[in-house]
Amino acid sequence: MSTTRRITATALAAAVGMTALAACGSGSADAKTVTLVSHDSFGASKSVLAAFEKETGYKVKLLPGGDAGKAVNQAILSKGNPQGDVFFGIDNTLLSRGLKEDLFTPYKAKGLDGVPADLQLDKGRHRVTPLDYGDICVNYDRAYFDRHKIAPPKTFDDLIKPEYKGLLVTENSATSSPGLAFQLGTIAKYGETGWQGYWKKLKANGVEVVDGWEQAYNDRFSGSAAGKGKGDKPLVVSYASSPPAEVMGKKPEPRQAPTGVATGTCFRQIEFGGLLKGARNEKGGKALLDFLLSKKFQEDMPLKMFVNPVLKDAKVPALFTKYGAKIDKSATVDPETITKNREHWIKQWSSLVLK
Numbered sequence: 001m002s003t004t005r006r007i008t009a010t011a012l013a014a015a016v017g018m019t020a021l022a023a024c025g026s027g028s029a030d031a032k033t034v035t036l037v038s039h040d041s042f043g044a045s046k047s048v049l050a051a052f053e054k055e056t057g058y059k060v061k062l063l064p065g066g067d068a069g070k071a072v073n074q075a076i077l078s079k080g081n082p083q084g085d086v087f088f089g090i091d092n093t094l095l096s097r098g099l100k101e102d103l104f105t106p107y108k109a110k111g112l113d114g115v116p117a118d119l120q121l122d123k124g125r126h127r128v129t130p131l132d133y134g135d136i137c138v139n140y141d142r143a144y145f146d147r148h149k150i151a152p153p154k155t156f157d158d159l160i161k162p163e164y165k166g167l168l169v170t171e172n173s174a175t176s177s178p179g180l181a182f183q184l185g186t187i188a189k190y191g192e193t194g195w196q197g198y199w200k201k202l203k204a205n206g207v208e209v210v211d212g213w214e215q216a217y218n219d220r221f222s223g224s225a226a227g228k229g230k231g232d233k234p235l236v237v238s239y240a241s242s243p244p245a246e247v248m249g250k251k252p253e254p255r256q257a258p259t260g261v262a263t264g265t266c267f268r269q270i271e272f273g274g275l276l277k278g279a280r281n282e283k284g285g286k287a288l289l290d291f292l293l294s295k296k297f298q299e300d301m302p303l304k305m306f307v308n309p310v311l312k313d314a315k316v317p318a319l320f321t322k323y324g325a326k327i328d329k330s331a332t333v334d335p336e337t338i339t340k341n342r343e344h345w346i347k348q349w350s351s352l353v354l355k
Contacts (some may be wrong), residue, residue: 018145034284035061035084037075037276039068039177040214042088043304044297052291058284067212068177068271071095075276076101082276085285088292090128092121092270093180096339104128104274107286111293115310119270121335128272131292132307135240135327136181137266138168139259141223144234153235155264156189159202166206168235170221173349176212177269182237183349184338188331192341199352208233209353217242223259240266241306244323248303253319261325268330271307 036042042062049060061084065071068089075087079101090098098104104127112120112129119130138159142151153159159168171179187195209278210216218227221236223245241259273292276283291297298309309316 024152031281031284032058033061034058034086034281034288035063036288037063037065037069037071037084037087039089040064040066041305043301045300045304048296048300056287056291058281058287060288067175067214069170069175069180070212071097072244075103078184079103081280082278084283085276085279086273086292087276088131088271088273088287090272090274091177091181092268092272092335093177093184093338093342095121095128095272096335097342098274098317099127100339103277105277105279105282107275107289109286109293110290110312111194114312115293116312119310121270121272128274129289129293130310131271131273132301132305132310133268133270134307135266135325135330136178136237137186137240137325137327138182138262139217139221139223139236139238139242140262141221141234142248142256142258142260143299144222152260153262153265155262156186156198158279159207159261159265160198160205162205164205164235167233168202168206169210169216169231169233169236170237171213171216172209172211172354173346176236178213178216179209179241180342180346181267181269182265183345184333185265185331187345188267188333196348196352198199199349203353207353213238225258237260239306240325240327241308241320243300243325244303244320245306247323248319257323261327263325263327266303266327266330268332270310 010190053059063084065074068091072094074092106126108126109129115130119133124130145152150163153164170182173180173183186198190198210220216236217238218224220231220233222229222231240261243259246259247253247257273289275289279285295311295314298311298314301307301309302316
């Protein structure tokens with residue numbers, strides 16, 4: 001998913017007092033430890049994690065595994081002898097792969113009845129639990145476009161226009177969930193027979209591809225505060241909720257965020273958590289899933305991971321709503337269609353764009 005949703009895993013582990021594990025297949029060290037396997041962007045307030053530990057008696061250890069695509073691949077490679085107890089961050093673009101590989105033990109988390117039915121994509125089997133959602137869209141650096149007196153792009157069609165040549169960086173569809181979501185957005189827009197032609201034009205217009213979100217946003221995007229403006233790409237595939245991350249902590253608060261969102265380029269992403277099959281601490285894993293769906297965690301999530309909570313009655317902070325882009329209509333692709341075509345589409349994309 002999604003932030004400066006993407007603080008580095010090492011800094012994040014230090015900030016929330018969790019231990020990052022390095023060994024594969026380590027699982028939980030003892031009955032009082034529960035290990036959370038995730039992408040690099042998992043985040044929670046120290047006080048919120050402390051509340052879980054106080055309520056349950058379990059210590060949380062975090063095992064970050066890179067971008068979501070890479071983390072899912074690692075989970076598949078270690079299935080049967082999982083690295084931890086719970087996996088956080090498999091999304092709707094990758095979900096069918098995890099389910100096909102039988103990664104998860106079914107469990108209906110407490111609080112699931114408070115989640116809208118359209119976010120529960122496992123059709124009542126409860127192998128995974130929806131935990132957050134957001135919209136993946138092209139973000140732009142307002143200062144760059146003001147300086148060059150160019151209107152920022154709004155749609156997919158805009159991105160292939162000459163005035164945006166060489167300005168966009170995106171993530172690799174094969175290794176990054178935002179990258180794959182952006183590709184799926186173009187498939188939703190141009191159809192199963194038209195997206196390839198669009199990507200040929202996008203490549204001809206100088207799109208740059210990097211492995212994951214961290215590199216795209218913090219290293220290559222000129223509007224990233226974390227990157228201190230060192231990047232030279234004023235357009236990046238990120239999240240509709242990324243602009244609040246650029247404002248957080250600034251005094252006084254600006255009238256608008258320094259980055260904006262091309263609202264006609266968005267794809268809806270839903271992230272899930274699941275109890276890993278073969279978990280050494282299954283009881284602790286269930287307790288952690290319950291907690292991830294609790295109001296305490298769900299209301300902490302927006303300003304830690306810059307995603308939307310799935311609980312209908314969870315409150316969202318004013319900063320998040322004030323500076324985040326409101327997406328009236330986000331592209332989607334039916335999960336069954338993704339299941340049927342994902343690997344083929346990724347191979348086609350790789351052949352078109354990377355060669």
